[in-house]
Amino acid sequence: MSTLQWALIGVGLALLVGVWAYHRWQARRWMPRRQRAAVASADTDGADGEAGTGDAQRQEPHLDVPAPAAARPAVAPALLSERLDVIVPLVLERPVTAEAVLQALPGTRRIGSKPFFVEGLPDDAADEAAWEALTPGRRYQQLRVGLQLANRAGPLNEIEFSEFAQRLQHWAEHLQAAVDCPDMMAVVQRARALDAFAAAHDAQLTFTLRARRAAWNPGYVMQHAARLGFVPGSLPGRMVLPASRPGGAPLLVLQFETQAALADDPSLAVLREVRLTLDVTHVPQDEEPYSRLCTLADRLADAMDGWVTDDTGQVLAAEAFDRIGGELGVLYDALRERGFEAGSPDARRLFSG
Known part of the structure; x- marks a missing residue:
């Protein structure tokens, strides 16, 4: 054979080897990661001359670890209150899952300005009073729906x-319930x-x-403020204790002008006043x-060379602090007698919104 023929044969073999190598690379590129690692290991062993056909089929070891036992879902306690909600029971023909009920509910849990809540009595409950907020993974034999009667937006209307x-x-109708x-x-x-009771007993003190x-x-x-325990709040110009x-x-809440907090250069923003607020009904006595509130207001005023005043700019004297404290004592007693003790879940719901 001539030199030209041998050269053409060499070029053809080189092309065949190139095509084979390209397809092998493509196959390994799209191979799952775990399988790719096993093939790479087999190739390496074969190159070392230490693995036969059985080693080429070797796979990663499988660890037979027992799965953990299914944990009982966290259950949220009941929230509805006879004092605060109109509660309507739903009589079910058969138990329902939490998922079925939640799927039937709308995305928003408010009607007008009032929130509503749905609670269930678990299928395996031994106590007829063991109501709870709906928890995925649970089945319920009874349901009840409550709508809040009043909040700071006013009373429930027609x-x-x-x-x-x-x-x-x-x-x-969707749940086949009466x-x-x-x-x-x-x-x-x-x-x-x-609402009349709430309007007469709502209190938010601001110094x-x-x-x-x-x-x-x-x-x-x-x-x-940070030296006294305040931390940044969720909104600009707001810190909380x-x-x-x-x-x-x-x-307590400390608040100053939002525009000053959002200024391009806050060091150049000018503040002449800040406010300290206590939402009385939300904090336990x-x-x-x-x-x-009184102590921190005094300490901040001393540290920043300021005055403690009311909303009108009048400096508060010691007698004013004492008088307000006495009025708060009467308010706490009235809230407790009506079942809305300051800081309780019912009080925080009633005096919100």
Whole structure:
């Protein structure tokens, strides 16, 4: 054979080897990662001359670890209250799952300005009073729906109740349940009476700290507040004194102008005043929130060279602090007698919204 023929044969063999190598690379590129690692290991062993056909088929070892036992889902306690909600039971033909109920509910859990809640009695409950918030993975033999009678937006009105009754009837049909709504006017009268009580016993105390001479800036205020235990809040220009109990409302709120907090250069923003607020009905009396309010207001005023004043700019004297403290004692007693002790879940729901 001539030299040209041998050269053409060589080129053809080179092309065949190239095509084979390309397809092998493509196959390994799209191979699952775990299988790719096993093939690579087999190739390496074969190159070392230490593995035969059986080694080329070797796979990663499988660890037979027993799966952990299924944990019981965390259960949220009941929230509905006879004092605060109109509660309507749903009589079910058969037990239902939490998932089926939640799927039937709308995305928003409010009707007008009032929140509503759904609770269930578990299928395996031994106590007829063992109501709980719906928990995925659980089955329920009974359901009840509650709509809040009043909050800071006012009492439940006729329009809100009518919408609630219509939605409730729709949910009942979807779940094949029977429902009997109470008389609308009786519910609305309850709501108005509760709202009247709430309006007479709501209290949010605010002390204003005003600069005596030099103005402040946000960084200066936040530095002094942080030394007293305040931490940044969720909104610009807001700091909170955290509760000592998990899940509790902030004991106090410190607030200043949002525009100053969002300024391009906060060090140049000018603050002449900041506000310290206590939402009385949201904080338990045994936390002594009013005493803390007075103490921290004085300490901040001293540290920043300011005055403690009321909303009108009048400097608060010691007699004013004592008078307010006495009025708060009467308020705490009235809330406790009505079943809305300050800081309790019912009180926080009633005085919100």
